[in-house]
Amino acid sequence: MSDFILEIYGEEIPSSAQSLIENQFKRLFSQILEDNEIKYKDLLTFSTSRRVVVYVNGLNNYINSKEVEVRGPQVDASQMAIQGFLKSNNLENINKLETKIIKDKSYFVLKKKTKKQNISDILKTETPKILQSIKWVKSMRWGNHNDRWIRPIKNILCIFNNKLLKIKFANLDSNNFTFGNYHFEEKKFQYSNYLNYREKLKKTFVMLERSTRQKHILKKIDAFCKKNNLKLINDSSLLKRISNSVEFPNVYFGSFDNKFFKIPEFLLKNIMSDKQDYFIFKEKNNKLTNFFGFVSGIKVKKHNKLVEGNLNVLKARFSDAAFFINEDKKKGLINRVNQLKEIVFYEQAGSLYDRAKRIKNVIKFIYEKLGKKDDQFENFLIYANTDLASELVKEFPTLQGKVGGFLANFENFPKTVSQAFSDQYEYEFSKSYDNFLTFILSISQKFDSILGYFVTKESLTGAGDPFGIRRSTLSIIKICIDKKINLNFSELFDFHKNLYLVQNINLKIEFSFLFDFFQKRIVNLFKEMGFRNDIILASIDKEFNPYAIIIRAKKMTELYNSKDGKNFLKAFKRLNSLNEKVEDKSVEVSLLKKEEEKNFYNLIDYIKKNIDESKHDFIFENFNYLSQLSETINNFFDNVIVNDDNLKIRTNRKILINKLHQVLNDNYRFSLLEI
Amino acid sequence: MLTFQEIIDNLNTYWKKKGCIQIQSYDMEMGAATFHPATVLRVINEKPWSAIFLQPCRRPSDGRYGENPNRLQHYYQLQVLIKPSPSDSQEMYLESLRSINIDKNLNDIKFIEDDWESPTLGATGLGWEVQCNGMEISQFTYFQQIGGIDVNPVCLEITYGLERIATFVQNIDSVYKIKVNDSGLTYGDLYLENEKQMSFFNFKLASKNHLYNSFKYHEESAKTLIENKLPIPAYEQCIKASHSFNLLDSRGLVSVSERQAYILRIRSLVQSCCKLVKKNV
Numbered sequence: 038m039s040d041f042i043l044e045i046y047g048e049e050i051p052s053s054a055q056s057l058i059e060n061q062f063k064r065l066f067s068q069i070l071e072d073n074e075i076k077y078k079d080l081l082t083f084s085t086s087r088r089v090v091v092y093v094n095g096l097n098n099y100i101n102s103k104e105v106e107v108r109g110p111q112v113d114a115s116q117m118a119i120q121g122f123l124k125s126n127n128l129e130n131i132n133k134l135e136t137k138i139i140k141d142k143s144y145f146v147l148k149k150k151t152k153k154q155n156i157s158d159i160l161k162t163e164t165p166k167i168l169q170s171i172k173w174v175k176s177m178r179w180g181n182h183n184d185r186w187i188r189p190i191k192n193i194l195c196i197f198n199n200k201l202l203k204i205k206f207a208n209l210d211s212n213n214f215t216f217g218n219y220h221f222e223e224k225k226f227q228y229s230n231y232l233n234y235r236e237k238l239k240k241t242f243v244m245l246e247r248s249t250r251q252k253h254i255l256k257k258i259d260a261f262c263k264k265n266n267l268k269l270i271n272d273s274s275l276l277k278r279i280s281n282s283v284e285f286p287n288v289y290f291g292s293f294d295n296k297f298f299k300i301p302e303f304l305l306k307n308i309m310s311d312k313q314d315y316f317i318f319k320e321k322n323n324k325l326t327n328f329f330g331f332v333s334g335i336k337v338k339k340h341n342k343l344v345e346g347n348l349n350v351l352k353a354r355f356s357d358a359a360f361f362i363n364e365d366k367k368k369g370l371i372n373r374v375n376q377l378k379e380i381v382f383y384e385q386a387g388s389l390y391d392r393a394k395r396i397k398n399v400i401k402f403i404y405e406k407l408g409k410k411d412d413q414f415e416n417f418l419i420y421a422n423t424d425l426a427s428e429l430v431k432e433f434p435t436l437q438g439k440v441g442g443f444l445a446n447f448e449n450f451p452k453t454v455s456q457a458f459s460d461q462y463e464y465e466f467s468k469s470y471d472n473f474l475t476f477i478l479s480i481s482q483k484f485d486s487i488l489g490y491f492v493t494k495e496s497l498t499g500a501g502d503p504f505g506i507r508r509s510t511l512s513i514i515k516i517c518i519d520k521k522i523n524l525n526f527s528e529l530f531d532f533h534k535n536l537y538l539v540q541n542i543n544l545k546i547e548f549s550f551l552f553d554f555f556q557k558r559i560v561n562l563f564k565e566m567g568f569r570n571d572i573i574l575a576s577i578d579k580e581f582n583p584y585a586i587i588i589r590a591k592k593m594t595e596l597y598n599s600k601d602g603k604n605f606l607k608a609f610k611r612l613n614s615l616n617e618k619v620e621d622k623s624v625e626v627s628l629l630k631k632e633e634e635k636n637f638y639n640l641i642d643y644i645k646k647n648i649d650e651s652k653h654d655f656i657f658e659n660f661n662y663l664s665q666l667s668e669t670i671n672n673f674f675d676n677v678i679v680n681d682d683n684l685k686i687r688t689n690r691k692i693l694i695n696k697l698h699q700v701l702n703d704n705y706r707f708s709l710l711e712i
Numbered sequence: 713m714l715t716f717q718e719i720i721d722n723l724n725t726y727w728k729k730k731g732c733i734q735i736q737s738y739d740m741e742m743g744a745a746t747f748h749p750a751t752v753l754r755v756i757n758e759k760p761w762s763a764i765f766l767q768p769c770r771r772p773s774d775g776r777y778g779e780n781p782n783r784l785q786h787y788y789q790l791q792v793l794i795k796p797s798p799s800d801s802q803e804m805y806l807e808s809l810r811s812i813n814i815d816k817n818l819n820d821i822k823f824i825e826d827d828w829e830s831p832t833l834g835a836t837g838l839g840w841e842v843q844c845n846g847m848e849i850s851q852f853t854y855f856q857q858i859g860g861i862d863v864n865p866v867c868l869e870i871t872y873g874l875e876r877i878a879t880f881v882q883n884i885d886s887v888y889k890i891k892v893n894d895s896g897l898t899y900g901d902l903y904l905e906n907e908k909q910m911s912f913f914n915f916k917l918a919s920k921n922h923l924y925n926s927f928k929y930h931e932e933s934a935k936t937l938i939e940n941k942l943p944i945p946a947y948e949q950c951i952k953a954s955h956s957f958n959l960l961d962s963r964g965l966v967s968v969s970e971r972q973a974y975i976l977r978i979r980s981l982v983q984s985c986c987k988l989v990k991k992n993v
Contacts, residue, residue: 051825177838179854181796181865333820346845353782381970
């Protein structure tokens with residue numbers, strides 16, 4: 038049996054791109070093999086910081102010839118089509134073609150034997166095509182050719198059956214050699230066979246498998262934890278990132294001066310994990326410790342210099358943070374709020390102080406709408422975004438909110454308030470998170486950002502989301518749904534828009550514009566959640582209440598899938614197809630002759646009354662009523678002729694149909710469902 | 713031990729031997745060496761280009777009144793440009809580090825993913841932030857676009873953060889202790905007072921009204937110059953507008969969302985300049 042290996046070796050490949058390329062290698066190579074009916078045993082992929090590898094074994098050397106049938110044009114097709122088919126198969130006339138009936142139509146077919154093909158030839162042709170077709174999130178060109186890859190490539194190893202397979206990509210010819218870890222002299226070695234390749238990689242300090250690198254790191258960390266009685270603060274994305282950043286991980290440890298514990302933990306953690314990519318540890322009582330671990334590509338006996346260097350960087354970053362905290366504590370949130378007046382929110386959308394005032398009022402409005410009280414913290418709300426004027430947020434913009442929460446806590450604001458400040462920018466919240474003020478603050482400030490954006494702009498076009506408007510919209514919808522917040526956005530919009538106008542800010546958009554914008558987001562979100570498109574559209578109400586929308590979508594799905602529901606929708610379809618535009622007149626009861634139409638008439642008032650009482654929930658809450666409803670509708674259509682010869686009766690019946698259609702469709706929009 | 717001057721000399725010598733022409737600093741305030749017209753206006757055409765230059769940079773909001781050991785509002789970048797990017801770019805860079813006594817076998821040199829972009833210049837590049845034992849010492853970028861225009865052939869840009877490198881090479885923990893030459897003169901002797909005074913200006917005293925007006929003035933001038941098909945002076949106005957914006961920012965007068973709007977305004981002007989330059993080639 039033969040095997041195939043392709044190794045692309047080059048400059049540092051970002052961590053996030055490594056899984057992406059491995060997945061595409063798996064998909065594209067298996068596709069090529071399957072399309073050509075090539076059998077294989079394993080298809081493996083690997084990646085490190087410097088190389089991506091695909092390996093296939095259990096391959097034959099060639100595909101045997103076999104008889105295949107090529108379908109041509111129909112027998113009565115145009116001469117041009119037939120000539121084209123002949124030409125593409127190197128035939129002069131139709132003598133060698135047979136005819137065959139396929140699905141009642143007569144086709145020309147050509148039976149021919151395929152040539153015996155070398156699998157190496159197929160791989161030689163297809164591999165460069167695969168390399169060109171990789172879809173990157175970001176890719177680059179280098180030098181002066183136009184092929185793209187994630188970072189410049191230095192060598193291509195391409196081997197079939199232990200022999201060089203010549204391909205060309207990015208101005209490079211493939212080779213039968215590769216290189217070891219470049220932190221360990223980057224030793225060049227020849228490829229002889231796969232086992233030998235793996236052996237040589239090991240010897241030249243390359244751990245090809247990610248899991249091996251991760252295990253190696255965790256083993257070192259475990260030993261360190263045991264020795265010092267510590268626990269690693271788990272962060273699987275950090276471990277993945279770190280293990281992807283090397284070919285051979287060497288783990289080193291250091292510790293910082295305890296004096297830095299005057300800096301709040303969220304900041305220490307942010308600096309060490311997010312900014313410096315260090316592993317961090319806690320004591321048994323969950324307190325953060327001053328130890329940190331880091332991974333390096335190089336192995337040195339005297340690691341003092343490495344640790345010292347990293348420690349110096351940490352010290353500088355901590356000193357910077359400490360400097361800002363002191364400045365911020367000295368000034369405090371309350372004294373800083375006036376600074377917001379100087380900061381422009383959006384051009385022509387006032388200052389951040391104007392924004393703070395609007396958000397405060399919107400929170401009050403929402404609380405009132407939901408029948409809740411907010412007296413205890415009303416006075417603190419104006420400071421919700423004051424941290425944007427702080428030194429810390431200027432330096433660590435991603436910590437906006439967290440800093441506000443910290444400073445609020447320092448100034449003894451109620452815990453509910455400081456927590457809400459801290460978490461307001463979160464995209465979504467866990468099930469157990471239950472600070473209601475956080476949800477309302479989060480919705481209010483995000484909604485204000487969306488409106489603020491549209492003060493000077495009339496649309497949001499193009500890819501990406503530079504102002505985070507799309508993300509904010511989705512977040513608002515998610516919070517309302519997850520936390521069961523029964524909020525009507527058309528009302529909120531009217532109130533909020535007025536706040537802008539009172540501040541002399543010319544917000545021109547109308548709710549209909551925002552409705553379309555919100556609708557697009559909710560449709561996509563619900564599709565991801567598995568709802569049918571027609572059900573989503575039928576569930577969206579004019580007032581745009583995301584919580585009500587999801588309840589309706591769920592009920593509508595239930596109705597759609599139930600037996601009674603299906604029968605009812607069939608009956609509704611009859612109603613819908615016979616519904617016409619009519620004069621806006623009442624039904625004349627005296628003209629109702631047959632029992633079936635009287636029953637039909639009675640439905641209208643009955644449903645109307647119930648809907649008024651139950652706020653649209655009537656049908657959804659009373660599925661058992663559906664069979665009665667369907668029966669009455671069907672009986673009417675089965676037994677009453679709408680097009681009566683008498684014009685008055687005819688018109689009256691049309692009005693009757695229209696009235697029932699109206700009451701059902703205005704409230705439930707069944708006509709949007711695909712029945 | 714290498715002095716600050718020697719570090720600059722050695723890197724200059726190294727890259728000049730590699731064929732880079734040494735050009736001089738630009739006489740305007742700019743946030744990064746990339747703003748130098750020798751970068752922006754040279755990388756967009758197809759002609760080969762290899763250059764090295766030292767550029768004083770100003771980032772007003774990075775000032776710390778001289779109190780932070782490695783944050784400065786005024787500092788020096790040494791920038792190397794090579795177009796098309798050579799196949800041994802990384803090796804050349806590592807070799808250049810050896811010329812200033814940084815050995816890759818004894819120090820942890822890491823290439824950390826950094827999809828560099830300058831939104832103001834409409835420039836993007838892929839490459840890395842280079843760290844030495846955890847400290848960022850260089851930016852290593854393959855330019856892909858500038859002024860929104862594809863850079864073809866691709867240009868390599870290496871930016872050395874000289875003060876950081878000097879603290880590392882001299883094994884000291886503050887930029888102010890850097891020995892500038894053998895006389896014992898330190899970086900602090902030269903620039904500490906400057907940092908203190910300029911921080912007051914940047915953070916507290918730069919006139920708000922003047923800054924708003926100057927931004928508008930430079931923006932308008934750039935527009936007029938672009939209409940007159942004079943991309944070089946127009947681009948200078950973009951550099952000036954960008955500095956006014958940086959000062960507005962350090963005065964804390966720009967919100968996160970408004971920042972984006974300012975940046976986009978400068979960017980569209982830079983884009984027009986680049987288009988004009990490209991057309992004239």
